[in-house]
Amino acid sequence: MVSTSLPGGTWTLGDLPVTRFGYGAMQLAGPWVMGPPADRGGALAVLRAAVELGITHIDTSEAYGPHVTNQLIREALHPYPDSLNIVTKVGANRDQQGGWPPARDPESLRRSVHENLETLGLDVLDLVNLRLGDAAGAQPGSVAEAFETLVGLQQQGLIRHLGVSNATPEQVAEAQAIAPIVCVQNMYNLAHRQDDELIDALAEQGIAYVPFFPLGGFSPLQSSVLSTVAARLEAAPMSVALAWLLRRSPNILLIPGTSSTTHLRENIAGAALPLSDDDLAELDKIGR
Ligand SMILES: NC(=O)c1ccc[n+]([C@@H]2O[C@H](COP(=O)([O-])OP(=O)(O)OC[C@H]3O[C@@H](n4cnc5c(N)ncnc54)[C@H](OP(=O)(O)O)[C@@H]3O)[C@@H](O)[C@H]2O)c1
Numbered sequence: 001m002v003s004t005s006l007p008g009g010t011w012t013l014g015d016l017p018v019t020r021f022g023y024g025a026m027q028l029a030g031p032w033v034m035g036p037p038a039d040r041g042g043a044l045a046v047l048r049a050a051v052e053l054g055i056t057h058i059d060t061s062e063a064y065g066p067h068v069t070n071q072l073i074r075e076a077l078h079p080y081p082d083s084l085n086i087v088t089k090v091g092a093n094r095d096q097q098g099g100w101p102p103a104r105d106p107e108s109l110r111r112s113v114h115e116n117l118e119t120l121g122l123d124v125l126d127l128v129n130l131r132l133g134d135a136a137g138a139q140p141g142s143v144a145e146a147f148e149t150l151v152g153l154q155q156q157g158l159i160r161h162l163g164v165s166n167a168t169p170e171q172v173a174e175a176q177a178i179a180p181i182v183c184v185q186n187m188y189n190l191a192h193r194q195d196d197e198l199i200d201a202l203a204e205q206g207i208a209y210v211p212f213f214p215l216g217g218f219s220p221l222q223s224s225v226l227s228t229v230a231a232r233l234e235a236a237p238m239s240v241a242l243a244w245l246l247r248r249s250p251n252i253l254l255i256p257g258t259s260s261t262t263h264l265r266e267n268i269a270g271a272a273l274p275l276s277d278d279d280l281a282e283l284d285k286i287g288r
Helices: 040-052 068-077 104-122 145-153 169-178 196-205 224-232 237-250 262-272 279-282
Strands: 010-013 016-019 057-059 084-090 125-131 159-165 181-184
Touching: 040 068, 040 262, 068 104, 084 104, 104 125, 104 145, 125 145, 125 181, 145 159, 145 169, 159 169, 169 196, 224 237, 224 279, 237 262, 237 279
Parallel strands: 057 084, 084 125, 125 159, 159 181
Antiparallel strands: 010 016
16 A cells, blocks of 8 residues: 555555556657657656656556657656556557557557567556547447457566556447456546546446546636636636546546646646535536
């Protein structure tokens, strides 16, 4: 068991203790997640600050940059503290236009797992999410061949735990029928509540739900209700959005992204914002 002063406390991903307040590294790459960051020193400083502030869960992917965020994580933090868990994902490549073409055939998945091991400087990946769907979101279709490929790599000892991302509830169930998963990473925030039922079902099973774009991603969350509640609490809307997620369900883990140490600190402080039942009821209306 780990103790933390970070908001939300801790969660156990499989057998990995993590702080519920984590960090998403995607925004450390260049514009639209392509190429190197404009401020490499600043990017390294954000990663080091995250760990110094007690965060033990960093989310990344070989596709970010590509290679860029994994290389930054290694440069900033290797050799990694025992307490740090790095979660990566496979299943998409990058093309010249910055698109995210699927790469879920067995050969691409094997290659991607080995690339993640190499760029992160690890012998075993803590947790690998199979990224499904496309840039428009989750799409129906069988996950069996791709997920079985990752299970094979897990059985070889290259992966500790598995999860799925950008997945429909049916795909989550299909993966679970093949092998245990410890998390689902889908798009979800105050304004995008399509996974409400899935979150509750996963909570009952002790499986984490990790919302990506918790602050709206490339288009910051905007809502007049959110602005009103934030003004009443004399807080930033982003703080309210993070605090709401932590209150929404105990199995929700935060991985807000930022390329700024100042924003990282603001987000940690903001996620601790107390929300009353009236605040929650008002916020609950936004995405319903
Ligand atoms: N599984 C998937 O398919 C998938 C897809 C997308 C993302 N992800 C993961 O989810 C993580 C989170 O998503 P995200 O980073 O794209 O979106 P996000 O966390 O919703 O928002 C990040 C954006 O918010 C800004 N921001 C953060 N804190 C702020 C603050 N206090 N004040 C003002 N602006 C602030 C950041 O800009 P600054 O840099 O200026 O702070 C950045 O532009 C990613 O890092 C990635 O690991 C997964």
